[in-house]
Amino acid sequence: MAAAIETKDLTKTYRTKAAGNVNVVDNLSLHVEEGEIFGFLGPNGAGKTTTIKMLLGIISPTSGEGTVLGEELGDMNVHHKISYVPERPYYYEYMTGFEILKFYGSLFGITDTDRMNALLERVNLHRDKSKTISQYSKGMQQRIGLAQSLLNDPKLLFLDEPTGGLDPIAHREIRDLILGFRDEGRTVFISSHELSEVELICDRVAIINYGKIARQGKLTELLKGGRVEITVEGYSEQALKDMNIPDAKILPAGGDLLLDAPEESDINAVIDAVRGSGARIVSVVPRKKRLEDLFVETVSAPKAG
Amino acid sequence: MFRPIFAIANATVGEAIRRKVLLIILFIATLFLIIAPNLGMLSARSETVVLKSMMLGIIQIASAVIAIVLTVYMLPNEVERRTIYTILSKPVMRWQFLAGKYLGAVLALGLMMSLMAVVMSAMFLVIKQNPSEAIKLLQAVAMYFVQMSLLASVAMCISTFVAPLVNFFLSGGLFLVGTVLNPVFDTMQKSGSGASWGKGLAQLLSVILPNFATYNIQNPLINPQQQIQSEASYYINAFGYGVMYIAIMLITGMLIFEKKEV
Amino acid sequence: MAKASSKQALRTKFLAGLAVLGLGQAVLQTSVLQPFWSKNYSPAKAGKTGSLVDRSLSPDQMLFALAGFRELIAGILWVRADSFFDSGNYDAILPIIRLVTFLDPKQVDVFSTGIWHIAYNFTDEEQRSDRRYIPPAIALAKQGCEGNPETYEVFFETGWLWYHKIDDEYDQAVKYMEEAYKRPDIQPARKNLRSVVLQRAGRVEDGMENYYTLLEDAQKVFDKNPDVFQSRQNRDAIVGNLDTMIVRMVQRGFMAGKEGRPLNAYDVFPPFDTGFSVKVSVLQPRVVRFEGTWNVLPVGSRIRCVIKDADWDVFSKYPAQMNWEFSDDVNLEPPRDKTFMQEQLFVRNRRFDKTVDMSRDPTMYPFRSKRYLVEFYYNPRSAPPHIQDKFSWNGEGLADKNFTNTEIRPGTRVFYTYLELDKDQLLRKGEWQEKTPVTKTKNYVEVERTYIKGDQILQIPSLRSGG
Incomplete structure (x- = not known):
C-alpha cells in the first residue's frame, strides 16, 4: 500500500526567550498508510498540533521533508484532497449549520446543496441545520466540523482531538463516523491524548514525546506482551x-x-x-x-x- | 482566484455586523447624530455650521474607531479560534485569506458608515430642508470612507505582526499623525520658521506615512463660501492615492503574514 | 525546488509592486494632493489662521481640534469668553480668542471682537491703551482677512483699526476699506466710511466720488422701497455727508481752484506760526509733566505725545509711532521689556499742561532701555474739520517756525519734534534722585500766565462761499 503521509526528519524549531531554540518537533519520521486510521498520540505540548500544521502546509518545517498524498509539504494542490478538523473547532457562530457548509464549500467552489444536505444527514444534523452554531452543543459542533471536512470528499482527514470534551454518547457518534470514513477508504489521521478512543479505532499509532517519535507501529504489535x-x-x-x-x-x-x-x-x-x-x-x-x-x-x- | 476571497469577505461581513462592541459604537454615534441638532445650542456659532461640523465629526470619529476595532482583532481572533486552520487547510492561499478579511472589513465599514450617513442626511433634511447641502455632506462621508478603508488597511497590515491592543494605539496614533501631516507641513511651509531639517523631516514623513488629511475635505463644506476648481479630479486622485496606499499596506501585510507562524 | 523558486519569484514581484506603488503614492501625494489640499481644504487656508501647530496651541488643544467638533468647541469657548468680558478678566480672553480662531477660523465675529479687544481693552490706570498690543491685533486681523475673504467684516474691522485706533498711515485704512467695499455683503451704512478714510488719506475727490456713487445706489433702493425707513434713512445720511463735504470743499476753495477761478482772501491766508514749544519735567519716577504752547484754536486741538525706547528699531525708525506690522505672529505676549506711551496733549487757550502718571503701571511702562524719545506730533489729516479748514489735508496751511516736517509722512506736511530723556531721569535714579530732570525745546519761555504776548493768533474766518 502507498503511504498517505511520509515524513523524514521533520523538525520545527521555535526561538523562545526563556529556553533559546526549542525543537518543538524533532527529527520526526512518520509513515501513515493509505486507508488506515492512524493515531498520533502524545501528552499536551508534545508537538502534535505543530506536526499537523506542517503536514497541512500551514507552517513550514525548519528542516526535513515529507509528502502528503504524494505531494510535497506545502503544496496547495493537496488541499483539494485533504481536510482538517481542529481541536474544539470554532465556526462563525452566527452561521447556521447549513451556512457553515455553504461557506466552506464556497472555498472549494462547491455549491451542490444536495450534497450538503446529505452530509448533514450523515452527521445527524439535518434536523438542526437551520440552527446557528451558537445554539449547537459541543458534540453537534464537532459533527458539523466533520461534515464540513467531508465536503471535498477528502482522501485524508486530519482530526485533532476529535472527541475532546464530549460526553460518552457524543464520543460514540464521532467514533462511528470515523470508522465509517475508513470503510469508505479514507485515511484518517487522529491526534489525541484520549487513549481509550484511539485504542478502539486506530490501526496504527505513533507516540510522540518532546517532539520525537517514541513508538510507532501497528496497535496489535505494540500491545503485545500482557x-x-x-x-x-x-x-x-x-x-x-x-x-x-x-x-x-x-x-x-x-x-x-x-x-x-x-x-x-x-x-x-x-x-x-x-x-x-x-x-x-x-x-x-x-x-x-x-x-x-x-x-x-x-x-x-x-x-x- | 477571487472565489475564496469573496467567500471569506462575505463571512467576515456577517460576523462584523454582529459584533457587539461595533454595534454599540454605531448605536452611540447614531444617537449623537439624532441629538446633534440640540447640541448646537451650546455654541455661539451659526447653527448650520455647528450642525454640519458636528455631524461630520461624529461620523468621522465613530468610523475611525470602528475601522480600527474591526480590523485589529480580525486576524488574532481567527488564530485564537482556530478558524484560520480550517480555512487555510482548504485550497486558500494566505494572501487570499488576508485579502478576503480586508474586503470584508471594508464592506462592513461601508455598511455601518452608510447607516450613519443615512441618519445624518435624514436629520439634516428634517432640520434644514436643504437637499443640495445634504448631498455635499454625503460627499464628505464618501471621502471619509476611503480614509477609513485606508486606516483599516494600516491596522490590518500592523495586525500581522503586533498584538491587538498595541495595534489599536499604533493605528490610532498613525491616524492622528497622518491627520496632522498636512497642517504641520502647511504651517512649516508658510511660517518660514522652523529648522530646515524639521521641514525635511515633515516632507519625508508626508511622503512615507499614510496621509489621512487628504480626505478631510469638510472645511469648505462646513463654511461654504469658496468655490473649488477641479474638485472632481482631486477626488479621483485622492481615491487613487487611497487605492495605492491600501495596496501597499495589504501587500506588505501579505508578505509578513506569509512568513508568520500561526 | 521548483515550488520554492516560484514562491521566491512571486515575492520578488510583490516587492517590485511595492516599490512602484510606494513611488506612485509619494508622487501623487506631494505633487497633487498636498498642494490642492492646502489650497482648498486646509483649516489654515492660505494663511496661518487655522494652523494647528503653533507655539501657542498646546497638544491637548490640538487633539481637540483634530477630534472633529472644531466649530462646536470653538462656539462653546466663545460663550465662555463672554463671561470673562463681563468680569473684566481680559487676559483670560486672549488665549481663548487665539484658540477659537485656530479651531474655527471661519468664526468671523471672533476675529472682529478679538481684534478690537486686543487693540483697545488693555489700558493703564489713566485709560491709555497699551499700544504694544496693536501689532498682534493687526496680525490677527490679517489672518482673519486671509481666512475669510468672502465676507467684508474682518476687512472692515481692520480698516477701522488703522483709521480709528492707529489714526495714522491712512493708506492702510483705505486698503482694507476698499477690500471691505468690494464684498457684496457689506452693510450699506458702512460704505460711507470708505469716503471718510479716502479723505483722511488725502484722496478727497475719490471720497466725494464714493459718496456720489453711494447716493445713486441708495436712491435706487429708496425708489424701489419708498416705505422702508431704512432705505430713506440711508439715502438721507449720504445726502447729509455729501452736503457737509461739498460745503467744506467750497470753503477751502477747492471748487474754485478746480474751476480755475481766483481764490479769495480767505483761501490764501498766509501761513502762520503755531509756535510750538514744550518743557518736559519728570516730577517723580514715571511721572512726567508736559507744559508748552501751541497756537491753535482753543477747541479740539490735541497734540500727540509719545514716550518710547530710543533703541528698538520697531519703535525708533518709525517717528511718532511704531512698526505696527513688525510681526505676522499673533503673539499675545507683548514685548514686556519695551515701553511705548502715547497720550494726547489737550490745548486750551493756546497752552497745554498735562501730567502723565505712569507710576501705577510699571508692567506697561517698564523703562528698561537706556534712552528714550519724547515725541510730539501733529498730523493735519487727523485734525477735526474746522482745523483742517485751515491746515488742509496735506498740511499746506500748517506752519511752525521750528518743527514742520515733510519727510516722516511723505506727501504730508506734519508737525514733529522730539526730545530725549534717559532711564535714570525717567525713574529718578542716580543723580536725578533729588534733582528734577527737565528738558525743553529751545524756544520754550517760562511764563506765569497762559497768554503769551506777541504770539500770532490763528484767525478763523467766518463762513462764506469761496469764489
Whole structure:
C-alpha cells in the first residue's frame, strides 16, 4: 500500500526567550498508510498540533521533508484532497449549520446543496441545520466540523482531538463516523491524548514525546506482551523463593499473594510450582496490555539527550 | 482566484455586523447624530455650521474607531479560534485569506458608515430642508470612507505582526499623525520658521506615512463660501492615492503574514 | 525546488509592486494632493489662521481640534469668553480668542471682537491703551482677512483699526476699506466710511466720488422701497455727508481752484506760526509733566505725545509711532521689556499742561532701555474739520517756525519734534534722585500766565462761499 503521509526528519524549531531554540518537533519520521486510521498520540505540548500544521502546509518545517498524498509539504494542490478538523473547532457562530457548509464549500467552489444536505444527514444534523452554531452543543459542533471536512470528499482527514470534551454518547457518534470514513477508504489521521478512543479505532499509532517519535507501529504489535496475575493463598516464603519465576512481581495483597508474571512466561510451570509448594491458587487472570500502559511507559521515560 | 476571497469577505461581513462592541459604537454615534441638532445650542456659532461640523465629526470619529476595532482583532481572533486552520487547510492561499478579511472589513465599514450617513442626511433634511447641502455632506462621508478603508488597511497590515491592543494605539496614533501631516507641513511651509531639517523631516514623513488629511475635505463644506476648481479630479486622485496606499499596506501585510507562524 | 523558486519569484514581484506603488503614492501625494489640499481644504487656508501647530496651541488643544467638533468647541469657548468680558478678566480672553480662531477660523465675529479687544481693552490706570498690543491685533486681523475673504467684516474691522485706533498711515485704512467695499455683503451704512478714510488719506475727490456713487445706489433702493425707513434713512445720511463735504470743499476753495477761478482772501491766508514749544519735567519716577504752547484754536486741538525706547528699531525708525506690522505672529505676549506711551496733549487757550502718571503701571511702562524719545506730533489729516479748514489735508496751511516736517509722512506736511530723556531721569535714579530732570525745546519761555504776548493768533474766518 502507498503511504498517505511520509515524513523524514521533520523538525520545527521555535526561538523562545526563556529556553533559546526549542525543537518543538524533532527529527520526526512518520509513515501513515493509505486507508488506515492512524493515531498520533502524545501528552499536551508534545508537538502534535505543530506536526499537523506542517503536514497541512500551514507552517513550514525548519528542516526535513515529507509528502502528503504524494505531494510535497506545502503544496496547495493537496488541499483539494485533504481536510482538517481542529481541536474544539470554532465556526462563525452566527452561521447556521447549513451556512457553515455553504461557506466552506464556497472555498472549494462547491455549491451542490444536495450534497450538503446529505452530509448533514450523515452527521445527524439535518434536523438542526437551520440552527446557528451558537445554539449547537459541543458534540453537534464537532459533527458539523466533520461534515464540513467531508465536503471535498477528502482522501485524508486530519482530526485533532476529535472527541475532546464530549460526553460518552457524543464520543460514540464521532467514533462511528470515523470508522465509517475508513470503510469508505479514507485515511484518517487522529491526534489525541484520549487513549481509550484511539485504542478502539486506530490501526496504527505513533507516540510522540518532546517532539520525537517514541513508538510507532501497528496497535496489535505494540500491545503485545500482557501480563498474568495469579492470586495465591496459604503460601510459604521459602517456597516462593524456590519457585524463582523470572520477571514475576510479588505483590502482597492482604494475607494473599499476588503474582504478576509476563504473558510470555511459562504460566503452567508457575501454577505447578505454586501448587507443589502447597499453596492454593485463588485466581489466574490474564491482563492484556493496554495502550494506556504503553503510553505511560513511553511518556514517563526521561527525555532523551 | 477571487472565489475564496469573496467567500471569506462575505463571512467576515456577517460576523462584523454582529459584533457587539461595533454595534454599540454605531448605536452611540447614531444617537449623537439624532441629538446633534440640540447640541448646537451650546455654541455661539451659526447653527448650520455647528450642525454640519458636528455631524461630520461624529461620523468621522465613530468610523475611525470602528475601522480600527474591526480590523485589529480580525486576524488574532481567527488564530485564537482556530478558524484560520480550517480555512487555510482548504485550497486558500494566505494572501487570499488576508485579502478576503480586508474586503470584508471594508464592506462592513461601508455598511455601518452608510447607516450613519443615512441618519445624518435624514436629520439634516428634517432640520434644514436643504437637499443640495445634504448631498455635499454625503460627499464628505464618501471621502471619509476611503480614509477609513485606508486606516483599516494600516491596522490590518500592523495586525500581522503586533498584538491587538498595541495595534489599536499604533493605528490610532498613525491616524492622528497622518491627520496632522498636512497642517504641520502647511504651517512649516508658510511660517518660514522652523529648522530646515524639521521641514525635511515633515516632507519625508508626508511622503512615507499614510496621509489621512487628504480626505478631510469638510472645511469648505462646513463654511461654504469658496468655490473649488477641479474638485472632481482631486477626488479621483485622492481615491487613487487611497487605492495605492491600501495596496501597499495589504501587500506588505501579505508578505509578513506569509512568513508568520500561526 | 521548483515550488520554492516560484514562491521566491512571486515575492520578488510583490516587492517590485511595492516599490512602484510606494513611488506612485509619494508622487501623487506631494505633487497633487498636498498642494490642492492646502489650497482648498486646509483649516489654515492660505494663511496661518487655522494652523494647528503653533507655539501657542498646546497638544491637548490640538487633539481637540483634530477630534472633529472644531466649530462646536470653538462656539462653546466663545460663550465662555463672554463671561470673562463681563468680569473684566481680559487676559483670560486672549488665549481663548487665539484658540477659537485656530479651531474655527471661519468664526468671523471672533476675529472682529478679538481684534478690537486686543487693540483697545488693555489700558493703564489713566485709560491709555497699551499700544504694544496693536501689532498682534493687526496680525490677527490679517489672518482673519486671509481666512475669510468672502465676507467684508474682518476687512472692515481692520480698516477701522488703522483709521480709528492707529489714526495714522491712512493708506492702510483705505486698503482694507476698499477690500471691505468690494464684498457684496457689506452693510450699506458702512460704505460711507470708505469716503471718510479716502479723505483722511488725502484722496478727497475719490471720497466725494464714493459718496456720489453711494447716493445713486441708495436712491435706487429708496425708489424701489419708498416705505422702508431704512432705505430713506440711508439715502438721507449720504445726502447729509455729501452736503457737509461739498460745503467744506467750497470753503477751502477747492471748487474754485478746480474751476480755475481766483481764490479769495480767505483761501490764501498766509501761513502762520503755531509756535510750538514744550518743557518736559519728570516730577517723580514715571511721572512726567508736559507744559508748552501751541497756537491753535482753543477747541479740539490735541497734540500727540509719545514716550518710547530710543533703541528698538520697531519703535525708533518709525517717528511718532511704531512698526505696527513688525510681526505676522499673533503673539499675545507683548514685548514686556519695551515701553511705548502715547497720550494726547489737550490745548486750551493756546497752552497745554498735562501730567502723565505712569507710576501705577510699571508692567506697561517698564523703562528698561537706556534712552528714550519724547515725541510730539501733529498730523493735519487727523485734525477735526474746522482745523483742517485751515491746515488742509496735506498740511499746506500748517506752519511752525521750528518743527514742520515733510519727510516722516511723505506727501504730508506734519508737525514733529522730539526730545530725549534717559532711564535714570525717567525713574529718578542716580543723580536725578533729588534733582528734577527737565528738558525743553529751545524756544520754550517760562511764563506765569497762559497768554503769551506777541504770539500770532490763528484767525478763523467766518463762513462764506469761496469764489
